Amino acid sequence: MMRIDKRKLGDARGHFSRLFCNQELAGAGLDMEIAQINHSYSARKGTLRGMHFQYPPASEVKIVSCLRGRILDVAVDLREGSDSFGRWTAVELSAENWCSLYIPPGFAHGFQTLEPDVELLYLHSAPYTPDCEGGVNPLDDEIGIKWPLDVTEISPRDQALPTLRNLPRKISPDAATAPPR
Numbered sequence: 001m002m003r004i005d006k007r008k009l010g011d012a013r014g015h016f017s018r019l020f021c022n023q024e025l026a027g028a029g030l031d032m033e034i035a036q037i038n039h040s041y042s043a044r045k046g047t048l049r050g051m052h053f054q055y056p057p058a059s060e061v062k063i064v065s066c067l068r069g070r071i072l073d074v075a076v077d078l079r080e081g082s083d084s085f086g087r088w089t090a091v092e093l094s095a096e097n098w099c100s101l102y103i104p105p106g107f108a109h110g111f112q113t114l115e116p117d118v119e120l121l122y123l124h125s126a127p128y129t130p131d132c133e134g135g136v137n138p139l140d141d142e143i144g145i146k147w148p149l150d151v152t153e154i155s156p157r158d159q160a161l162p163t164l165r166n167l168p169r170k171i172s173p174d175a176a177t178a179p180p181r
């Protein structure tokens with residue numbers, strides 16, 4: 001995983017920044033072609049979304065940016081055979097810090113809003129493929145994500161996601177990623 005610190009080019013009018021550049025990413029050894037861009041809005045502080053991923057052949061890179069408000073963004077390593085399998089890591093993303101998170105294939109992604117009225121932008125390297133959708137429970141004690149706030153909103157689907165030990169299958173890191181276009 002990588003935190004991307006985007007440059008804000010400011011002047012008297014405000015600022016400008018580059019949200020995505022595959023040339024710059026390639027320069028940092030990160031490979032990404034955009035297949036889909038998603039935008040989510042969460043009204044309440046404490047909203048929990050996740051932990052989501054897609055199985056091969058639609059496993060995907062995600063680059064997540066917080067355009068409004070502030071979140072704790074979390075990823076869990078689900079790659080079969082990984083030394084950090086089942087471990088989570090978190091980064092605070094906000095409109096203020098203007099950082100993005102690069103999440104490679106094989107990681108589940110989720111977040112909790114730390115303010116009301118949060119908007120997120122997702123860049124995906126694979127299209128939404130319902131047959132490849134996967135998820136792991138964000139409240140699984142075995143993973144032990146330390147969410148900072150009491151959960152105020154969570155979808156029934158996310159509440160019912162399997163725990164780590166009940167995942168139907170792991171994600172083979174060398175399996176095909178985004179389907180051929």
Ligand SMILES: Cc1cn([C@H]2C[C@H](O)[C@@H](COP(=O)(O)OP(=O)(O)O[C@H]3O[C@H](C)C(=O)[C@H](O)[C@H]3O)O2)c(=O)[nH]c1=O
Nearest residue numbers: 036038040049050051052053109110111122127128155
């Ligand atoms: C991703 C997607 C979803 N949908 C449908 C499926 C559901 O009926 C509805 C909301 O999807 P979902 O409940 O998965 O939305 P979130 O819980 O906000 O999931 C999102 O937030 C978590 C943290 C992520 O990492 C996911 O990539 C991202 O999809 O939109 C579509 O129609 N097209 C799409 O591309």
